[in-house]
Amino acid sequence: MTSLFSKFEGTASALGALVEAGGRNPFAVVIEKPISSTVGLIEGRETLLFGTNNYLGLSQSERAIKAAQDAVSKYGVGTTGSRIANGTQSLHRQLEQRIASYFGRRDAMVFSTGYQANLGMISTLVGKDDYLILDADSHASIYDGSRLSPAQVIRFRHNDADDLHKRLKRLDGTPGAKLIVVEGIYSMTGNVAPIAEMAAVKRETGAYLLVDEAHSFGVMGKKGLGVAEEAGVEADVDFVVGTFSKSLGTVGGYCVSDHPELEMVRLNCRPYMFTASLPPEVIAATMAALEDLADHPELRTQLKENAARLHAGFHRIGLNASRQVSPVIAVTLETLEQAIPMWNRLLDLGVYVNLSLPPATPDHRPLLRCSVMATHTAAQIDQAIEIFRQAGLEAGALKETVA
Amino acid sequence: MSETVESVSALIIQKLLANPKVPRDIDGNCKIMEDLAFDSLAVMNFVMEVEDTLDVSVPLDKLADIRTINDLAKCIVDLKNKG
Numbered sequence: 001m002t003s004l005f006s007k008f009e010g011t012a013s014a015l016g017a018l019v020e021a022g023g024r025n026p027f028a029v030v031i032e033k034p035i036s037s038t039v040g041l042i043e044g045r046e047t048l049l050f051g052t053n054n055y056l057g058l059s060q061s062e063r064a065i066k067a068a069q070d071a072v073s074k075y076g077v078g079t080t081g082s083r084i085a086n087g088t089q090s091l092h093r094q095l096e097q098r099i100a101s102y103f104g105r106r107d108a109m110v111f112s113t114g115y116q117a118n119l120g121m122i123s124t125l126v127g128k129d130d131y132l133i134l135d136a137d138s139h140a141s142i143y144d145g146s147r148l149s150p151a152q153v154i155r156f157r158h159n160d161a162d163d164l165h166k167r168l169k170r171l172d173g174t175p176g177a178k179l180i181v182v183e184g185i186y187s188m189t190g191n192v193a194p195i196a197e198m199a200a201v202k203r204e205t206g207a208y209l210l211v212d213e214a215h216s217f218g219v220m221g222k223k224g225l226g227v228a229e230e231a232g233v234e235a236d237v238d239f240v241v242g243t244f245s246k247s248l249g250t251v252g253g254y255c256v257s258d259h260p261e262l263e264m265v266r267l268n269c270r271p272y273m274f275t276a277s278l279p280p281e282v283i284a285a286t287m288a289a290l291e292d293l294a295d296h297p298e299l300r301t302q303l304k305e306n307a308a309r310l311h312a313g314f315h316r317i318g319l320n321a322s323r324q325v326s327p328v329i330a331v332t333l334e335t336l337e338q339a340i341p342m343w344n345r346l347l348d349l350g351v352y353v354n355l356s357l358p359p360a361t362p363d364h365r366p367l368l369r370c371s372v373m374a375t376h377t378a379a380q381i382d383q384a385i386e387i388f389r390q391a392g393l394e395a396g397a398l399k400e401t402v403a
Numbered sequence: 404m405s406e407t408v409e410s411v412s413a414l415i416i417q418k419l420l421a422n423p424k425v426p427r428d429i430d431g432n433c434k435i436m437e438d439l440a441f442d443s444l445a446v447m448n449f450v451m452e453v454e455d456t457l458d459v460s461v462p463l464d465k466l467a468d469i470r471t472i473n474d475l476a477k478c479i480v481d482l483k484n485k486g
Contacts (some may be wrong), residue, residue, distance in 0.1 A: 131462075136451070152462035170460050261474060359444045 021336070022344035026355040029347070036060060044221045046384025048380055048387075050370045051354040052312075053326050055219055056299045058249030061292050062286040067286040067291060071284030078279045083110075084266065087277030095283050096254075098290055103225055103240060109266060110283075112134035112275050114214055114243025119148060120183060120271035121210065121241055126151035129176035133167060133207065135159065135193075137186055137362050142212065148270075152176075158186075158362065161197035162244030168205040178207035184216030184227035188369060190328030190354055192216075195227045199236035210239040218247025218293055219327055224300055244282075248289040252278045255389040303374040305325055306381060310372050313385035320400055331368040333397055342395035349387045361381070365378070405455065406483055412476035415453060419472075431473040450475070459483050 019025050031040040031049075034240035037057030040049050058064060081087030092110060100108035111117040122145030127133050134142060137158040146153045154171075157163040168178060180202055183195045195211065202209040213226030216302045221229030224247070228234045238259060244252040247342070254263070266272060278286075293299075307327045320332045333339040336357070343355040346368070356367040372381075392398035404451040419425045425439055435441055441449065450461055453475070459482050461475075468476050 136447070146463065153464055154460045154462060155451060157451070167460055170458065359442050 002304055012141065022340040024344055026340075026343060029352065031352075034060065037198050038373055038377075038380055040352070042347065045350060047347070048351045048384055050372070050376075050384055051352050052373075052374055053215070053246045053371050054249055055215075055247045055303055056249070056293065056296075057373050058247065058289045059248060061285075063292055064249065065287035066287040068281040068285040071280045076279035076334070077281065079277045082273055082275060083277045083279060084273050089277075089283075089329050090282060091280050091283040091287075092277060096288055098287055100256050102223070102290060102294065103256045104234075105166055105240070106258045106260065107262050108254050108256040108270050108394055109262060109269075109272060110278065111253040111255075111272055112278055113243075113251060114253035115144075116271040116275065117241050117243065117255055118212060119145045120141050120269040121239060121255045121265070122146060122179075123148035123240070123271070124269040125149075125208075125210070126177070126179050126267050129383060131174070131176055131178045133164065133178060137191075138181065139183060139212065139214070140392060142181055142183075151179075159191055159194055160376055161194055164198065165201045165205070168201065178205065179210060180207050181210045181212070184211055184213040184220065185326050185328055187215050187328060188361055188367060189330050190322040190324060190326040192220075192324050192326055193227055195385065196231040196233050199228075199231075199233040202236055208238045210241060211237050212241045214241070214243045215246055215326075215328060215361050217242045219300065219303060222297075224293055224297070230315045236375055244289070245287045247377055248286055248293065250282050250286045250289060252282060252286060288321070299374040303372065306374065306378075307372045309378060309381045310370065310385065314388065317385060317389045317392070319392060320390065327372045329370045329372065331370070332369065333366050337364055338395050338397040339368065342391050342397050343368055345391035345394055346387060348390060350389075351384050351387045406480055408473060408476045408480050411457070411479050412473050414456065415472050415476060418456070419449075423485060429472070431471065431476065432474050434470050435472060435475065436470075453479070457483070 029042060031042055033041045035041060035046060037054055037060040038049055039046050040105045079087040079089060096108040096110050111120055118141035120192060122142060126149050128150040132146050132149065132151045132153045134153060134155050135158055136155045154167050171178060182198055185192055211228055216226035218224045220227050223229060239255055239257045241255045244250045271317045308325050311321060311325045311329055314331060322329050346353060354369040356369045358364045361367050393400060415427055419429060428441060433439060435446055454460055457479060459479055461482060465478055469478055
């Protein structure tokens with residue numbers, strides 16, 4: 001009889017080879033305890049965190065911690081219900097109003113995770129005769145949303161507005177609405193969307209535009225609203241989807257929009273309706289983190305400086321790092337034989353980053369994905385660059401002549 | 404449009420053979436993922452190239468039903484006739 005588990009044999013042997021080559025399972029790293037936003041205890045050692053997406057360091061915000069403690073005392077630890085049944089408390093509506101108002105939008109829907117926000121919005125907005133037009137390098141939550149939707153799904157070449165235009169033109173005359181989905185900053189590579197060009201295509205073709213600002217919210221734009229604010233094209237964005245689990249340091253997802261029909265999406269959106277709502281302490285902490293974000297624009301300035309420092313340092317020592325400066329900086333390596341020992345050596349020497357392997361990477365090459373924080377000190381960044389140099393030399397990813 | 408399943412299939416094979424990793428003895432009945440060892444991302448990227456040559460878009464949901472090179476060719480011809 002066929003084993004239920006035979007489909008995992010490929011994964012099991014790939015994982016076996018990974019562990020054999022490097023000594024560790026890169027997908028089972030345990031952060032025993034955060035010491036601060038930038039340092040965690042891993043394998044008993046204090047380790048610099050350069051792979052946590054905690055861009056502003058707000059997971060350790062004193063204001064958010066205090067708000068969560070107060071909310072737990074007042075409301076208890078959970079809602080035990082879904083948003084459309086018993087899972088909406090006044091806090092949930094308050095957070096929706098605050099996030100909508102921070103974006104200057106009519107309304108917001110809050111989801112239990114960022115993944116569910118994409119899954120829910122994308123699967124619900126488009127119907128059977130509609131078209132979803134996705135960037136080829138979209139996050140898994142976007143692809144999964146497209147699979148849950150009955151719409152026809154078309155991919156366009158990554159960050160290529162001309163290609164998007166061409167594919168929309170091919171659909172001229174077909175019935176059905178068209179929804180373009182792009183991300184602000186792409187999570188694996190740190191590539192920033194050319195959002196002004198995308199918005200121009202949207203205007204010309206009459207499509208709708210959804211922008212996932214998961215990695216760009218709190219990071220780009222004067223108020224930290226993301227790439228659309230930075231490029232001055234917010235008015236062209238019909239739906240902004242985002243997450244609380246990056247720059248705001250908590251967990252949960254959202255969609256903001258000026259379309260009044262968002263209220264009807266609530267009653268048609270399965271990943272919103274059929275899951276438990278966020279617990280009160282998370283809502284309270286998120287609202288406090290949003291205040292931190294509004295009150296401390298200097299965090300974004302510092303984040304930009306820190307990202308530029310790490311980016312310049314990587315290029316100086318000869319690493320093949322992202323072209324654009326953003327808080328996600330990916331170092332591309334040619335082979336797994338370089339990437340696995342280098343990632344392990346980095347951790348031995350006290351730097352944690354994410355090891356990203358094909359096919360989860362865009363061009364079949366492994367990535368050492370780093371995320372920078374506003375709270376990193378210049379000394380921590382310089383130390384990380386030096387450790388990258390040492391690990392890169394030992395793994396054969398860097399040549400000795402490059403100093 | 405003058406494309407037939409045979410002509411599109413021949414074009415797909417010609418494009419595949421431009422990739423040195425693809426076995427030399429492929430024909431229209433080859434299964435794209437199993438016989439050519441393409442993962443899902445490689446299939447999507449390859450289909451994008453074919454789309455541009457033939458000026459057609461193959462929706463991703465249609466890809467789920469496509470196993471062989473001829474399946475892909477038939478799907479493209481159907482889409483072109485519909486358009």
